Amino acid sequence: MFSSKDAFKKHFLEKYEMMFGKSFEESTLSELYHTLGQMVREYVSHAWIETNERNRANQKKQVYYFSIEFLLGRLLGNNLLNLGIRDVVEEGLKDLGVHLTDVEEQEVDAGLGNGGLGRLAACFLDSLASLSLPGHGVGIRYKHGLFDQKIIDGYQVELPEQWLRNGNVWEIRKESQSVEVKFGGEVQVSYGNGRLMFHHVNAETVTAVPYDMPIIGYKNNTVNTLRLWSAEPTQFRPEKGDVMKYKRETEAISEFLYPDDSHIEGKILRLKQQYFLVSAGLKSIVSTYLKSNDHLRNFHHKVAIHVNDTHPVLAIPELMRILMDEYGMGWDEAWEITTNTISYTNHTTLSEALEKWPISIFKPLLPRIYMIVEEINERFCRSLWNRYPGDWKRIEEMAIIAHGVIKMAHLAIVGSHSVNGVAKIHTDILKKREMKLFYEYYPEKFNNKTNGITHRRWLLKANPNLAKTICDAIGDKWIANPQKLASLVPFAKDDSFKQKIYEVKQNNKRALAKRIKQMTGIVVDEQSMFDVQVKRLHAYKRQLLNILHIMYLYNRLHEDAKFSITPRTFIFGAKASPGYYYAKKIIKLINTLAAKVNGDPKTRDVLKVIFLENYRVSLAEEIIPAADVSEQISTASKEASGTGNMKFMMNGAITLGTLDGANIEILEEVGPNNIFTFGLTADQVLAYQKNGGYRAIEYYHHDKDLNQVIDQLINGFFPVPTHEFETIYDSLLVQNDEYFVLKDFRSYVRAHERVGAAYGDWDSWMEKSIINIAKSGHFSSDRTIQEYADEIWGITRSV
Structure with a gap:
């Protein structure tokens, strides 16, 4: 056809x-x-x-990639x-x-993810299929996703993300392959066939129905599968009580991505989601495996299970439960299979982001799983005692269960054969700080796999004119082997090629300017520098630092007639989690500043601030090809990797960033002349956190520009009630600026001055842009996935 x-x-x-x-x-x-x-x-x-x-x-080994998010885009x-x-x-x-x-x-856009974690999973699926590797995704079919973001009077307002309103043309419902997942109830123990047997009784049963979506490889006839599970009521029995309550609670499991967990009902629902995902996924995988195999003893030779962050870590006790309770294995055999099957990626250095579940919630909801986790913990603590007799403090710190909570990252490390970080610095921080004790105990488990992005979507699809220009220069072999983009390096000195790349960028900027006008009514200067920060709104990502700098520029333009800048359009896009009050205040601040700057006749010709609502993959595909400057300004040591930095780089934007996450590896690839870095290093940040000595108030008092912009948060500078931004003001001065915004402010200002000067030198800027494109091949997810395949999963091409 x-x-x-x-x-x-x-x-x-x-x-x-x-x-x-x-x-x-x-x-x-x-x-x-x-x-x-x-x-x-x-x-x-x-x-x-x-x-x-x-x-x-x-009969080749296959990998199943479990993730709570898959941010697929269109x-x-x-x-x-x-x-x-x-x-x-x-x-x-x-x-x-x-x-x-x-x-x-x-x-x-499919409402199946939120940020970098989910987009990484989507890029990985694309690379698995495009490399003809047998690898599939396992997730939840959320009915509503996270939320649609509207900006009303500068505030974020959340609306249901009804992405399935008109159906999903890509999915196939596989009702015949439904499985049952059990919650609550009790565990009865009996003795037979020379062993203890455990029976989960009086449980509430939920039916998990799979929906399969094809993941199509690039021109290679490989189509892998993303299997998404939907929670539906099972055949109801009258003794279960309130039918409608049961129906509502069941359907809620797959209704929303990240339900609000600020109350106990939300916490229970999140835990239900996590177990629902792994139980349904593993039952399906085991069933498929047994169609071609007589027993499960070689399961780990044919199946790899990868858990993307801690959300699917219950795969460890669930696989143990299946092997022991359903297939009669002893503990030791089941443990060997489980640990050799499962691998784990850590995505954070923020200790508060490492999941912990109170026993008071976990045990009643998952009684048999709790028993298994408890036994894993007992055996692990015993092995620690044998290695470190008498070192109670170490055992307390490493225990999976301690002080009434279950530590999911600890369970992930103990129950898997591989633990990887997602950038060199991130993995080093895990080894030296966050997971230091585990690294000392299991050095062989730890490894690094720097993240990547699929160049097919983020260059070939999102920026087809750039892709064509590249092909005209070096041929199309880079599409199959993105490392060959390095052949562009000599063209960085070619005036004709520079002009072509410049024209592509200007056309993309023109298209984005049109979209900005359509979405906001604001006309932006297409010749101005497009300075972009689009990502999840979080304090450590420091959108606030960007805002304070814009306020500083605004003040200088007003107060100093001799002060001039390269005309700039600052573009923001971000969602704040519904319960994240501070992040929502930052969004209000951005929009309040935008209204002031954009409406001021004295500044609006050289300074514009744009907030594009409802940031998502399809919008990113319009923004990123048009960016001149990529803001990657997280507090050093806090961003595990970042993947937005790679997308911007691949599209010829120059990174303005801290020495954090994959920014460091971008610096290594492009060299110091083709990136703008500033601020504290990770070691300096970690030293402050360990030893103290940082006093934000001193920076406030000793830098008059900084003093001015911070006071403007609360002194009536903005046409809002004076308490509107008090939370932000207090975070900087009263709470001592946890993310070192004030410490890095002056360094950031100087970096921006260097950016402005460089942008004014057309030849030099275009050279930097081309070098970034040329060196971006290293950050293709094809490279990342091949490393996972070779070094963790042990899978090979299926053709």
Whole structure:
């Protein structure tokens, strides 16, 4: 059906009439999107079946990537690209008077993720399929996702993210493969066949129904699977009590991503989600495995389970439960299989972000799982005692269960064979600080896998004109092997090539300016420097530092007639978690500052501040290709890796960043002349945190510019009640500025001065931009996934 333009048109019109029962002339864009999506899914079905059959037949090891988030973005354009049929479809639709881009706009971003964790998982699935590696995703089919963000009077307002309102053309419901997941109840112990047997009774049962989505490799006939689980009521029995209450509580499990856990009901729901994911996923994997194998003794030779952060760590006790309670294995055999099957990625250096569950919640909800975790802890503590007799403090600090809580990161390390960080500095911090005791005990488990992004979506799809310009210069072999982008390095000195790259960037800026006008009504200068910070709103990511600097520029422009700057458009995009009061205040501050700056005749020609609401993957695909400067300004040691930094780099933006996460590796790749760094190092931050000695108030008193902008938060400078930004003011001075915003302020100002000067030198700036593109191949997720495949999972290509 996609063999030629005419064949496509014929099948497209037939499919449309069959689906909607009316003539093409009466069609809507939404109907055209669903028609095309259905055709694509049918088109890949043969390769999808063939991939599954091939995996079954060759009996190669497969990996299952468990993640609470998969931030996929729109799939139609990506699927057309990976199948190599975009041009045929575009030309066919054009003949019918339809623009493909208009059809693509009808697709809603899948509401299955929130930030970097989920986008990383999506990039990894793309790379697994594109490298023909047998690897699949396992997640939850959230009905509503996180939330749609509206900005009303400068404040974030959350609306339900109803991404499934018109269905999901990419999914197939597999009701026949449903499994049951149990909560609550009690565990009865009996003795038989020479062993203790455990029976989970009087439990509340939930039906987990799988929905499969195809993950299409790039032009290679490989189609892997993302399996998403939906929670539905099981066959109801009258003795279970209130039918409607049971139905509501069951459906709530897969209703929202990250339900509010500021109250006990929300905490219970989050824990239910986590167990629901791993129990359903593992039962399905074991069932599939046993169709081709007689027993589970070699399970770990054929199956790898990867847990993306701590949310799916209950896979460890759940696999133990399945092996022992359902298949009769003894503890030692089950433990060997489990630990050799499961690997774990840590995504944080923030100790407060390491998950802990109170026993008071965990034990009643998951009684059998708690027994297994308790036994894992007992055995682990005994082994610690044997290694470190009498060292009670070490054992207390390393225990999985201590002081009434279960520490999920500890369970992850003990119950897996591999623990990896996501950037060199992150892994080093884990070894030296956060997990130092575990590293001393299990040095062989720890390794680094620096994150990556799929260059197919973030360059080939998001920036097709840049991709074409690159192909014209060095050919297209970089698409299959992104490291070959390094062949662009000599072109950094080529004036003709610089001009072409510049024109691509200007066209992207023009398109983004049009989108900004459409979304906000604000006209921005396309010739100005587009300085972008788009990411989750969190104190450690320091959007506040960016804002204070803009306030400083505004003040200087007002007070010093001789002061001038390169015209700049500062672009923000961010969601704050609904319960994160401080982050929501930062959003209000950005929008309040934007209104003041953009409405001031004295500054608006050289300074604009834009906040684009409802930041998401599809919006990122418009913003990132247009950026000149990439703000990556987290407090050093706090950002595990970052992947936005890689996307901007790949699209020719220059990083302005701290020596944090993967910024350090970007610096190593591009060299110090092609990145702007500033601020404290990770070692300096960690030293302050360990030894004290930082007094924010001193910076406030000794830097008059800093003093001025901080006072402006509360002195009536903004047309809001004086208490509006008191929380932010207090975080800096009363609470001693936890993330060193004031300490790094002056260094950040100087870095911006260097950026402005460099942007004024066209030749030099374009050279920096091209070097960044050329060196970005290292940060492809293909490289990352190949490292996981070779060094952790032990999987090989299935063709």
